[in-house]
Amino acid sequence: MLTIRKILSWVLIVLGLCLILDAFVVKTYHYPWRTLFGSYDQSEFSVQDPASIVAKDVVLTQTEPEGLPAIPSAASLPASLPGDEKAISPSQPAYVQLGILKIPVLNVSEYVLEGTEGQLHYGVGQVVGSKGIGQKGNCVIAGHRATTFRYLNKLVSGNRIILKAEGNVYTYSVYESFTVLPEDTWVLGEVRGETYALTLITCTPYLVNSQRLIVRARLIDINGMKPEGY
Structure with missing residues (x-):
């Protein structure tokens, strides 16, 4: 027995x-199986908008801030890049919704919220001090590697990143990715040679989080028109 x-x-x-x-x-x-195939739909309609955020401690508002500050000087930049070590702040009563981020090839669809602390628990966050969505300069967006940006390392040149804000659809095209140390905050500043830049940031390697993965993209389309002609 x-x-x-x-x-x-x-x-x-x-x-x-x-x-x-x-x-x-x-x-x-x-797993983003689309990354294994060379042909797939990368339009905003290939990925649904994110589901509503339902949480008793979070209130989303469409209220826009008075205006994001200019890119800080090197001396005033944060000591390190946004990362997964940030704790959720239970004291913040509301988060400002700036738009929606979609990465069709990764099947990602998330709200873009203002800030990169507790906001990253409910979507992705625009780094305060970076340029706004679709504006000239460098728009910087951070996300957790364990959730939204789990497969961000799978992006290659030509992949599309779509941002929707204030009724406009901005399409960016990935052109490079690289890793930096947490203290390398220069990646938050202006991007040489790029009028409309987008920088995505997450921790790397996965579950180690000792560095930061940076994905760069440039704006190629606004509502079906080229940026310079919009």
Whole structure:
């Protein structure tokens, strides 16, 4: 007859296998399979808008700030780039919704909120001090690697990033990606040679978070028109 110890051992083995299978299924479901194919729809309609944020401690408002400050000087930049080590701030009563971010190839669709602290728990955050969505300069958006930007490293040159704000649709095209240290805040400033730049930031390597992954994109389309002719 099986002893209680053997029965418990078998139960633990089965539970362990179930957990492994569950993790495999979840990862398979969320993996951006589009990155394996050369042809796919990268329009804003290929990804649905994000679901409404329902949380008792969060209120989304469409109220725009009085105006984002200019890019700070090197001396006034934060000591490190936004990262996953930021804790959620329970004291903030409301978050300002600036727009929607979509990355069709990664099946990403999230709200863009103002700020990069607790906001990253509910979407992605625009770094305060960077240029606004669609404005000239460098618009900087950060997201958690464990959630929204899990597969940001899969982006390659030519992939589209779509930002929707104030009734406008801005389409950016990825042109480079690289890693920096958390203290390399120069990536938040103006991008040489780029009039309309977009910088996405997340932690890397995955689950290690000792560096920051930077993805750069340039604006190529506003509501179906070239930026210079809009």
